Amino acid sequence: MNFREELKKNVLIFDGGMGSLLQAEGLKAGELPETWNLRHPEVIRRIHEDYLRAGAEIIKTNTFGANGLKYAADGEFSLEAVVTAAMENARAAVKAAGHGMIALDLGPTGRLLAPMGDLEFEDCVKLYAEVVRIGKAHGADLILIETMSDLYELKAAVLAAKENSDLPVVATVIFDATGKLLTGGTPESAVAVLEGLRVDALGMNCGLGPKQMRPFIRRMIAASSTPVVINPNAGLPHTENGRTVYDIGPEEFAGEMAKILEDGVSLAGGCCGTTPEYIRRLHDLAAGRKAPEITKKHDTVVTSFAGAVRIGDDPVIIGERINPTGKKRFKQALREHDTEYILQQGIAQQDAGAQILDVNVGLPGMDEAAMMTDVIRELQGVTELPLQIDTSDRRAMEQAMRIYNGKPLINSVNGKKESMDAVFPLVARYGGVVVALALDEDGIPADADGRIRVARKIIAEAETYGIDRKDILIDALCLTVSSEERGALVTLETVRRVREELGCGTVLGVSNISFGLPQREIINAAFFTMAMQSGLSAGIINPNNDAMMRSYRAFRALTARDPHCGDYIAAYSNYEPPVPKGYVKAGSQEALRAAGSAGNPGDPGRGGAGAAGASSDENGQPDGLSLPGAMADLALAVEKGLKEQAGRAAELALETAQPLDVVNQCMIPALDLVGKKFEKGTLYLPQLLMSADAAKAAFEIIKSRMAGSGASREKKGKIIIATVRGDIHDIGKNIVKVLLENYSFDVIDLGRDVPPEKIVETALRENVRLVGLSALMTTTVPSMEETIRELREKAPGVKVWVGGAVMTADYAEEIGADAYCRDAMSSVEYAKKILG
Known part of the structure; x- marks a missing residue:
């Protein structure tokens, strides 16, 4: 079968979950699912066959977590051996069933790309390229890049797929309950990026059930001139008798998917928690359904990592x-x-x-x-x-x-x-x-x-x-x-x-x-x-x-492009005419810092701290903060993520204020302001991390001054953070670490793939009162639950919060956690609540 030709004819059906079925077959907590390609090939082949006989036309190889970060270049479980075995198992299943196409499955690396993280873009491309070349050589029909929460990593994977094969590429992202990617992207920005990269189909999978996904998939369909795919979970997760289960069965799943098929998806299947029975019901719904007509969209859209701008x-x-x-x-x-x-x-x-x-x-x-x-x-x-x-x-x-x-x-x-x-x-x-x-x-x-x-x-x-x-x-x-x-x-x-x-x-x-x-x-x-x-x-x-912006805002107000003249009113309700060149208003922030400003004070494009914070408020200060000149400059530098400027501003602030006053009156309020903007969705993850870096640069200078004077910044308490056994994804954990350290918590980062006993031993040895656990995959939640259980038994005074893409507040409560924190800032707030 030719994927691109079949995509034009009928709605195509993907298979469902793999990890949840392997758990039912005996996959242990922390055990790498891809090793079963070699250890238990008969199980993998049977699962593939069951899906094909249930009506799936495309099966996903058991390679979701297979990459060079997790598997060595040689040895029994080398990357080559694991991916080759996965392809052999899929081919055997297709032969036994008499039909089917094989999608080489690529999941996230678990690392954040530079400059936010430590994985360089081209190194990420190389990681995916290794897997693509092996899959291509062993008969893949298409490449599925799925569960992507970062458009930058997704771009690296797509380039690797296209530069190392001529196979069709399908790409799906994972949104949270608000319709945002980890790095702030939206359905519309994801569509724009993926269409620009010319994937064959795009959509979403994992994280949510079909009911929760429907509003976001409809937005993707509305924006896309490319076929759209959806692979939802079987609802939302919870635990029963120590096992992860999902809250909707095959019949309800099919009912929700019927609505989504009517919306116009071209490909549909399942993700975590779905089984061959779910796919059988979905196949029966889609049987004989012709591929939807793809309406060509005419929107001109450019995007960043976070949002889309329509030019029209x-x-x-x-x-x-x-x-x-x-x-x-x-x-x-x-x-x-x-x-x-x-x-x-x-x-x-x-x-x-x-x-x-x-x-x-x-x-x-x-x-x-x-x-x-x-x-x-x-x-x-x-x-x-x-x-x-x-x-x-x-x-x-x-x-x-x-x-x-x-x-x-x-x-x-x-x-x-x-x-x-x-x-x-x-x-x-x-x-x-x-x-x-x-x-x-x-x-x-x-x-x-x-x-x-x-x-x-x-x-x-x-x-x-x-x-x-x-x-x-x-x-x-x-x-x-x-x-x-x-x-x-x-x-x-x-x-x-x-x-x-x-x-x-x-x-x-x-x-x-x-x-x-x-x-x-x-x-x-x-x-x-x-x-x-x-x-x-x-x-x-x-x-x-000012003249150009007056022209722009007035035009929009006069041509009904500014509803209720809202933007115009916001800009000019407290308007003061521009200050003439060479004139500095007495008592203003410009007067306080004019001597140190770069460039002509009358040049609106000049450098200096005033330029960076020009619109934070009318006095050049961060919203809600009232600070003297040097402290205001420092707060602005932290808010805007300007590392070098934060260092210089900290040195100036320390000339007139005590180190602890700079921290408590300036730095912490500025970080709190950044956190509030992040929670409101007006500031995004890369900016949050850059603000944290700027604060870190300032703290280094402040610490140096404290050391010279014999003073010290009081630590608020020790916290252990770890990604649980079997999981190598540490994006969220690393973000949490950066912010906790900026709030003066003493963070013990145990890294990735951490066994429960190591977490317990460290908690006891270091007398830690708070532990944060992270997991991305359904298959590693049992490790999280086991860790919590052992902490309860051996370190009963320790509080545990959990986070990760598969977690919900209800799910966290069911596995015994004290709290669920959906992002880095909520983790900081919980730490402040517990440790003060």
């Missing part, structure tokens, strides 16, 4: 300040590799209202590719905004697109053949929305007809690479009116006609219109309004410029 009728602001053109201080920062200054520019623009950030780091004599990748990595740690990769260096463009966490905007391509030959293959490979300049070998056409002709040529060529016009923004090109008096009119006509005649979005570098004129912002703001009225989709502007 409502104009989008692309911040232009991360660009050396005409900026002496920025050029200096590039030459000195001063990424802290560049991050400040990004944060200031986000605070001012930018929705996308342009990133241009090209200077003569610089390794632009290296600088571009460094800046993009760092920026994606402090802002959740999507980025525009702005470069004419093709090596820099490819390296940046490869490591970008999301679906970027690419600036740019033009109508010259050499340009299209260089850029379009990269967009086809990595995904992205590309800015297309309306010029070609003949230069910039003088009239709108010529620019439309070039735009048509670019769109037609892009289609030969499979790039849809929804992923193209036409740059109608601004020529300065001081030398081309009809230049603005030609540009505006081109913008209007691109939208009306070509059905594409448009973008303009607005400030180009005013070169050579005095008081340029007057021309820029008026032209920006005219361009938006003509249908401009995105303007590349300085969002720190």
Whole structure:
């Protein structure tokens, strides 16, 4: 059978759970399920056969946790031996059943990728590539990448699959109950990234039952021009007689799946807790059901790791300040590799209202590719905004697109053949929305007809690479009116006609219109309004410029794009006119720190702490905090995740305040503020970790000062954290560790795959009162329960909290835990409650 052809014909049925069935067959707590491919091949083959005879058309190999981090390169249970045996077992089952396709199953590595974690992106690609090559060599029909909670790791796995095989790729993610990935992604951002990478099908699995999944899968269907797959659990987990069971049976499962089939999924199966009986009921529902018609969507979407920005009728602001053109201080920062200054520019623009950030780091004599990748990595740690990769260096463009966490905007391509030959293959490979300049070998056409002709040529060529016009923004090109008096009119006509005649979005570098004129912002703001009225989709502007933002907000309010004028009112209800250049308002934060600010005080794109926190509140302080100058700078640096600035601010704060006062009055409140934003969903995991790093840098300086004075920061108590036996996933545990340490808890991290006896022994030896346990997989929850049971018997005074993708509050209570903490901040709050 050919997967891609079958996908066009009928709804296809995946098999169900593997781990839960192996537990029923005797898989011990902490035992690696993949070793059964060699130890008990007859069991694996029988499970595969049972699913195929129940009506499954695709079986998943028993390789979910098989990777080079868990299995050695040689020996009895080497990666090669385990994956090869898995493929042999699947092939034997297909032969015995007389039908079926084999999906090579790839699960998460259990490690967080850099810069948030310690696994480099290319190393992650290599881990997946090893498994892909083995599976391909032994007869896999397709590759299933599943249970992914981080789009960055998912991107690494997809690239590994595509670069090491020609097999179809199906990718599914795991959302929490709020519809968010671990790193903050949404159904819409997941669809955009996966479609950009050109997977054959996409969807979700695990974590939730079909009823809980339905709202999120409907959002994916609504956003996707690609077939959608769903593999839910058999409801939510709980324990009965020491066994993990799920709360809906085959009949109820089928009832819920019937609704989802009507919603328009193309593939359906099961995950944890489902059995051949569940799949039999699902097969009976889907029997004879034709593949749903895939409706082509026309939304232009760019994403970061966390969210998606739609570029359409409502104009989008692309911040232009991360660009050396005409900026002496920025050029200096590039030459000195001063990424802290560049991050400040990004944060200031986000605070001012930018929705996308342009990133241009090209200077003569610089390794632009290296600088571009460094800046993009760092920026994606402090802002959740999507980025525009702005470069004419093709090596820099490819390296940046490869490591970008999301679906970027690419600036740019033009109508010259050499340009299209260089850029379009990269967009086809990595995904992205590309800015297309309306010029070609003949230069910039003088009239709108010529620019439309070039735009048509670019769109037609892009289609030969499979790039849809929804992923193209036409740059109608601004020529300065001081030398081309009809230049603005030609540009505006081109913008209007691109939208009306070509059905594409448009973008303009607005400030180009005013070169050579005095008081340029007057021309820029008026032209920006005219361009938006003509249908401009995105303007590349300085969002720190008050005149430009007034134009933007007023236009949206006047054209019913700002419901109830809410954004306008929020921006201007307490509006004060901009301070004239060279004037510093008495008593303001600017006055307190003017002497130390980088750049001209009147330049809204300057560096310094004021720029980083410009919109936290009207005084340049974090929301809800009232602090003197140096302490305010420190709190802002922690809030924004600026590590170097936090260190400098800590040194300044210590000149006028005692170390413990800096900690208690500034650092802890700032971390609490970050935690509250994380819990509200206005700040995401990468930013949370960057804030923790900034706080750590400041704490190091404070500790040094304390050591010199003989003072010390009181530890709040010892805590053990561990990933339980059999589980190598430590993403959540490591995040918890970072935050607990910043709150002055003494954390004993026992690592991954930790047996119960080691946790108990450590708790007794170190006189620990609180233990945190983590597990990602259903098969390792028994290890968690066993650990809790042994702690109760041998260390009865110890409190235990648990977390992980498979856990719920009810489930935690059933296995004997004292608390369930759904994320890192709730773990900190529980530790504060228990240990004070």
